Amino acid sequence: MSDLVADLLAGKHSALARVITLIENRSSGYREIISDLHQHTGTADVIGVTGSPGAGKSTLVDKVAATYREQGQTVGVIAIDPSSPFSGGAVLGDRIRMASNAGDMDMFFRSMSARGSLGGLSTATTDAVTALDAFGKDKIIVETVGAGQNEVDIVRTADTVAVLVPPGSGDDVQMLKAGILEIGDVFVVNKADLDGADRTVQQLREMLQGQSGRPDSGHHGATELAGDHGDASTDAADDEADESETWNPPIVETVANRGEGVEDFLDALANHGAYLDRTGRREGQARERFAAEIRTLLREDANELLVDELDRRGGIEQYVDAVIERHTDPYTVVDEVLEPLRECLDERRDGN
Amino acid sequence: MSDLVADLLAGKHSALARVITLIENRSSGYREIISDLHQHTGTADVIGVTGSPGAGKSTLVDKVAATYREQGQTVGVIAIDPSSPFSGGAVLGDRIRMASNAGDMDMFFRSMSARGSLGGLSTATTDAVTALDAFGKDKIIVETVGAGQNEVDIVRTADTVAVLVPPGSGDDVQMLKAGILEIGDVFVVNKADLDGADRTVQQLREMLQGQSGRPDSGHHGATELAGDHGDASTDAADDEADESETWNPPIVETVANRGEGVEDFLDALANHGAYLDRTGRREGQARERFAAEIRTLLREDANELLVDELDRRGGIEQYVDAVIERHTDPYTVVDEVLEPLRECLDERRDGN
Numbered sequence A, B: 001m002s003d004l005v006a007d008l009l010a011g012k013h014s015a016l017a018r019v020i021t022l023i024e025n026r027s028s029g030y031r032e033i034i035s036d037l038h039q040h041t042g043t044a045d046v047i048g049v050t051g052s053p054g055a056g057k058s059t060l061v062d063k064v065a066a067t068y069r070e071q072g073q074t075v076g077v078i079a080i081d082p083s084s085p086f087s088g089g090a091v092l093g094d095r096i097r098m099a100s101n102a103g104d105m106d107m108f109f110r111s112m113s114a115r116g117s118l119g120g121l122s123t124a125t126t127d128a129v130t131a132l133d134a135f136g137k138d139k140i141i142v143e144t145v146g147a148g149q150n151e152v153d154i155v156r157t158a159d160t161v162a163v164l165v166p167p168g169s170g171d172d173v174q175m176l177k178a179g180i181l182e183i184g185d186v187f188v189v190n191k192a193d194l195d196g197a198d199r200t201v202q203q204l205r206e207m208l209q210g211q212s213g214r215p216d217s218g219h220h221g222a223t224e225l226a227g228d229h230g231d232a233s234t235d236a237a238d239d240e241a242d243e244s245e246t247w248n249p250p251i252v253e254t255v256a257n258r259g260e261g262v263e264d265f266l267d268a269l270a271n272h273g274a275y276l277d278r279t280g281r282r283e284g285q286a287r288e289r290f291a292a293e294i295r296t297l298l299r300e301d302a303n304e305l306l307v308d309e310l311d312r313r314g315g316i317e318q319y320v321d322a323v324i325e326r327h328t329d330p331y332t333v334v335d336e337v338l339e340p341l342r343e344c345l346d347e348r349r350d351g352n
Helices: A003-009 A013-025 A030-038 A057-070 A088-100 A118-135 A149-155 A170-183 A197-211 A232-240 A262-279 A281-312 A317-324 A330-351 B003-009 B013-025 B030-038 B057-070 B088-100 B118-135 B149-155 B170-183 B197-211 B232-240 B262-279 B281-312 B317-324 B330-351
Strands: A045-051 A075-081 A107-113 A139-145 A160-165 A186-189 A251-253 B045-051 B075-081 B107-113 B139-145 B160-165 B186-189 B251-253
Touching (some): A030 B330, A045 A057, A045 A149, A057 A262, A107 A118, A118 A139, A118 A149, A149 A170, A281 B317, A317 A330, A330 B281, B003 B030, B003 B118, B030 B118, B045 B057, B045 B149, B057 B262, B075 B118, B139 B149, B160 B262, B251 B262, B317 B330
Parallel strands (some): A045 A139, A045 A160, A075 A139, A186 A251, B045 B139, B045 B160, B075 B107, B160 B186
């Protein structure tokens, strides 16, 4: 175990910050560190917060973090902007927000930006959560802008996902239709003092009712949710699965900048956490996440191996030349490059 | 070479249809077929047509195909709806549209739906284009709904990309900002008789001027275009690259259902084709496409190998168990699974 890992486990925030920088930059050694830290994880409560820009995520997250701190809980926040490859804006945001928690050493705030691929950012988020969990943070908040597939992947590192909706925006209801509705465990209509908030709550309620009775409502990474729940057949499925409690996502109204509704929001999060524990779904979700992580890492690492192998064979250009000349074709090229791997795996299979 | 391949090369439409079904379903044997067909490709002109739903793509594509036929060219159309996993609607569309070309055996129309993954759909489109090209179609039109990343990937199988914009839609101008602007070689404002068409043409013109002087305008798969062309530095780059002709995407106005502007559109496509030939960019784009295809196939196949390897080792669940118990962690699991592959490649490297 490295000194850095030891320092992190001993509670040094500077070590935690350095580890997250290594994770963000994919610097050499980060994998060993995450491997060492994994055995110290499993105690944190991870909360994902997403929603369109302008929904008031940062304000709400800051209030939530401050309230947890008042309750004596330690908190780590990771804010992720998948759309921005540069961290300039995020860093500025950091400073402003750090200042509001200045001097509180049990409040750790960090932004991460998309330096590598977005797939990589989702893996990096998982690793950063591992670091915060091993450090001993009680509550970890993963905050991400937007509502695309990448944001969905990022926010799925959480046990409980909160989706923020600003009032009076038809666009946002559209956005909800486009996939984010399925991942929300708690919905927040923030800026609930603005015109249109009631209508937004009403619209949300109708959309959620169209989905209610989802057989698996602890549904992170639950691809089966992509199906057509909400039609008549769902009720039948529900009767059969009567012994398994379902979760109906509540809608909470907040005015985050005045702190209104924050307690209600925390109650909703706590209720969902209790539900996860009561039904065993916390572990179920963790299993799904680990399986997905293993598959993603396998894919990424194998891809790296193959890029190296292509380089060893003199690079891709000679193959492209041959394909252009019609001496070979992409499928044959790929078979040729993969052949040694297949042979090798076959030999081992026979050997065993 | 199989009988099916021989029949396709002999010009039998029934064989072409069967091959595309094998491609769409990823049925066993399709890879060998594509490998056999590849050497017969390279003569077709491939045109991609994309744009938001309601822009009038099918109507325009039908008119374009009919006009090509009048000119004595053979035509193949592949229509792809990445958002629909089921082909019901598309098939209905087929029948209606097939009827309008009934009896014309040199007009081949086929829709493909997203049965597998979207990545797979992009590969399947490439394969279908290979089949149509080997068959001897002069013009191949790849039509896809929408404007997301997946649609962009699909339409990149084309030499020339046309982007359709319906008039008077602020949303569509937004959509253009979101990445589709970079891939259009020809822009079409269809339904140009509707209110707002002039304004849309004007908006488009302004956006394209913001981008003009792009150093690489034969830009399919050109990731460098994701950068910030359009600022002052572009002019400097332009002066340096003076010998290389650039392409300024024209904006064509059509009223497809009345056939108006279709000739202008065909002229624009022909101009772009001539530009690709004159500058050598047709081959450059083909090279980029083949390189991307090889990388994609390598990734997909390697992933399949690893899924098999995980199964051979007793499945992923035992690893998830060990990770949940904190006996191991995802990175260690992945290293363990990949270790034989690394060793094998190292041995070959030493052996060579």
